[in-house]
Every structure is written in structure tokens, then in C-alpha cells.
Amino acid sequence: MYDPKHVVHRPTKEIDKGKFIENPEKPERIEAIKDALIMNGFDNIHSPNNFPMSYVYLVHSERYVxxxxxxxxxxxxxxxxxxxxxxxxxxxxxxxxxxxITFESAKRAVDVCLTAASLLSGKTNLVYALVRPPGHHATREACGGYCYFNNAAIAASYFLVKENADGVAILDLDFHHGNGTQDIFYDTDEVLYVSIHGDPDTFYPWISGRENEIGEGPGEGFNINLPLPAKSDWRKYSEALDQALREIKNYYPDVLIVSLGFDTHADDPVGGFLLKDDDFARIGKAIGKLKIPTLIIQEGGYNPVANASTAVKFFTAIA
Ligand SMILES: [Zn+2]
Structure with missing residues (x-):
């Protein structure tokens, strides 16, 4: 599921340590993935439908919207x-x-994810929403981390409310902790949130992503953070992935949403892990083995060349 209109969304700058620097969340990130997937036979591409704003309000406050x-x-x-x-x-x-055009671009990414989610409800058990802007940092009340609407959280709410799902698991594989997604579902057991990410003592978003954040109230035990140190390679990563997939299996979700970031790749200019192309084939294969209907939503990944090769490895393996 892909919408070519994402290219109009072009944030140019951000402020880092008091200085303006170039913003890496560029259209090329996603175009490179789309082109590489088409070249490798993944050419079953659909355009999104328009969904009412009521789905956005399942997650975000009216004040923020x-x-x-x-x-x-x-x-x-x-x-x-x-x-x-x-x-x-x-x-x-x-x-x-x-x-x-930020508001309409963010809404279009939501539409892509909701259209993908609605397809999953039929006979298809694997759908990929190739979107930007990404979503997992956006909270109920705020944008941040290049994210405006939380695509994965809105899709999860769609499954719960519209499809009466009995439980949705979100596996967040972006290099950065999905503080927004964690926050939105922190007090519920209807969504299991599991994230593998760079240790927030060192990396963005710093405010969350620690192991002792386990959820609260009915949500206690349904938020699992698996932070890893800088320069983690497949040996370290695979242990965390095994644990994450075990937790998801034990939860028996009706649907799995993967917040997929390619900024865990060794060649990514933003992330700090050392994963190689072939490691993403291993990740794809392991997720596919769960045999849970899966919606994959694109989050980060800032090296278009690495994004392209990684996406081909991942999707070939999971499909
Ligand atoms: Zn990221």
C-alpha cells in the first residue's frame, strides 16, 4: 500500500544542539524502497482510500488535531x-x-495504513504500508521525532474497534523507542507493545524505552522494552528478537503490527546498530514463522541505498 503523494512532504531542517541541520526524513527514503521492491517482483501495489477523521480521534486528542x-x-x-x-x-x-501540507500528508499516511489494515481483514495475511511521515513517536497530544499521527496506534485501534480484534501485538523494530505508541497503550492489555531499540540513556528519544517501563493498571505486563547498547550486532539483536517473538506468541494476538524501521542497519546515518542486509532476511523469516496476520508499517530508515537492499531481503524472507 503506497501513496505517491508522500513526495510533497519535505521537511527541510531540524534543530540539533542549538543549530539548524538538514532533516533526514526525505522522500527518497521511501521511493528507494518502492523501486527496489517493484524490481524484485513485489508489484502488487494499491492506492489508499480516504478514511474519516474519526479514526484519527481514536488515538489523538481533538486539541492536538x-x-x-x-x-x-x-x-x-x-x-x-x-x-x-x-x-x-x-x-x-x-x-x-x-x-x-503537513496535516494532509500525515492524514494520507494514516489512510495508507488504514487501507492496508482493511485489506488484512480479508484473505490476505501480510500487508505492507509503505508510508511517510512515520508515526511511532507521536503521542496522543504531541508530534515529535518526524512523526505527526501515530500510524501504528491508529491501525491497532482500527482492529480493536472496527474488527473487534481480541488483542493486537505491536512489534516495534525501529532503532528508536516508540515512545508515542508505548504511551498511547500504556494502561491497556488490549495491545501488547514490544520494542527492540537503542538504549535511551544514549539515544533519542531519551525520555522512554527502559526495561522497567512495563505498563500500568490493566496494562501492567503488556509493555516490553528491550533496549540494546550502541554497536549491537546480530548476536545481541537476535537474543532480543527471540524474546520479543516469544512474548508475542504467548499473547495470542489476532493481528500483529510491525513498526519497521531500517535505521538499525549498519550503514544508517542516524541509528547506532550494526545489522547487515542478511540479518533483515533472518528477521523477516522469524516474523513470518509466527503465522499471525501481519500489517507492516514503515517507520524510520535514513539511508535510501540500505533501505532498498534491506527491504528486498526482509520482504523476500517474510513472504
Ligand atoms: Zn528511528
């Missing part, structure tokens, strides 16, 4: 609004600029 909509509408083409302080306004970092 209105803020994002009005902020987008207030900007001229080419103009970017960026928060210059952490936690200022309804954006929790300084890396997530808003332009005049």
Missing part, C-alpha cells in the same frame, strides 16, 4: 514552523517541522 490542522493552514508554501525548545507547544522536540 485542531492545533496541527490550524498550524498547517496558517503557513505559506515553503514556510516551516519548528519548535525551538523541547516540550514547547504541542510538539515535544525540535526536529519535527510543520509546513502548509
Amino acid at each position: 485542531n492545533w496541527l490542522k490550524n498550524k498547517s493552514a496558517s503557513l505559506q508554501p515553503g514556510e516551516e514552523y519548528i519548535t525551538e525548545l523541547f516540550g514547547y507547544d504541542l510538539c515535544f522536540d525540535t526536529g519535527t517541522p510543520i509546513s502548509n
Whole structure:
């Protein structure tokens, strides 16, 4: 599932340590994946349908959605609004600029994910939503980490509300902890959130992703963080992956959503792990073996060349 209109979403900058730097969340990341998959025979590509905003409100507050909509509408083409302080306004970092087309671009990514989710409900047991902007850092009330609407959380809510799913597991394989997804489902047992990511003592988003964050209330025990140190390679990673997949199996979900980031690749300029192309084939194979209907949603991955080779390995193995 893919929408070519994602290319109009072009955040240009972010603020790192007080300085403006180039924003790596570029259209080329996703175009490279699409082209490589088509060349390798994955050419069953569909365009999204339009879904009502009520699905976005399953996850995000009206206050936040209105803020994002009005902020987008207030900007001229080419103009970017960026928060210059952490936690200022309804954006929790300084890396997530808003332009005049941000709101509609974020909504289109949601539509791609919801269309993919609706396909999964039929005879198809594996669907890939190749989207940007990504979603897993967005919380109920705030954007951040290049994310505006939490695509995976909205898809999970779709399965719970619309398809009466008995339980949804989210496996977050992006290099960065999905603080937004964790936060949204922290107090429920209807969603199991399992994440393997760079240790937040060292890496973004710093505020969350530690092992002692296990959920609360009815959600206690249904949030599992598996942080790994910088330069983790397949040996370390595979132990965490085995554990994550065991937890998912024991949960018996009706649906598995994979928040897939390729920023765990050794050649990624943002992430800090050392995974190689072939390791993604191993990951794909292991997920496929679970035999759970699976919706894969693209999150990060900032080296278009590595994204392309990795996606081909991963999807060949999982399919
Ligand atoms: Zn990431």
C-alpha cells in the first residue's frame, strides 16, 4: 500500500544542539524502497482510500488535531514552523517541522495504513504500508521525532474497534523507542507493545524505552522494552528478537503490527546498530514463522541505498 503523494512532504531542517541541520526524513527514503521492491517482483501495489477523521480521534486528542490542522493552514508554501525548545507547544522536540501540507500528508499516511489494515481483514495475511511521515513517536497530544499521527496506534485501534480484534501485538523494530505508541497503550492489555531499540540513556528519544517501563493498571505486563547498547550486532539483536517473538506468541494476538524501521542497519546515518542486509532476511523469516496476520508499517530508515537492499531481503524472507 503506497501513496505517491508522500513526495510533497519535505521537511527541510531540524534543530540539533542549538543549530539548524538538514532533516533526514526525505522522500527518497521511501521511493528507494518502492523501486527496489517493484524490481524484485513485489508489484502488487494499491492506492489508499480516504478514511474519516474519526479514526484519527481514536488515538489523538481533538486539541492536538485542531492545533496541527490550524498550524498547517496558517503557513505559506515553503514556510516551516519548528519548535525551538523541547516540550514547547504541542510538539515535544525540535526536529519535527510543520509546513502548509503537513496535516494532509500525515492524514494520507494514516489512510495508507488504514487501507492496508482493511485489506488484512480479508484473505490476505501480510500487508505492507509503505508510508511517510512515520508515526511511532507521536503521542496522543504531541508530534515529535518526524512523526505527526501515530500510524501504528491508529491501525491497532482500527482492529480493536472496527474488527473487534481480541488483542493486537505491536512489534516495534525501529532503532528508536516508540515512545508515542508505548504511551498511547500504556494502561491497556488490549495491545501488547514490544520494542527492540537503542538504549535511551544514549539515544533519542531519551525520555522512554527502559526495561522497567512495563505498563500500568490493566496494562501492567503488556509493555516490553528491550533496549540494546550502541554497536549491537546480530548476536545481541537476535537474543532480543527471540524474546520479543516469544512474548508475542504467548499473547495470542489476532493481528500483529510491525513498526519497521531500517535505521538499525549498519550503514544508517542516524541509528547506532550494526545489522547487515542478511540479518533483515533472518528477521523477516522469524516474523513470518509466527503465522499471525501481519500489517507492516514503515517507520524510520535514513539511508535510501540500505533501505532498498534491506527491504528486498526482509520482504523476500517474510513472504
Ligand atoms: Zn528511528
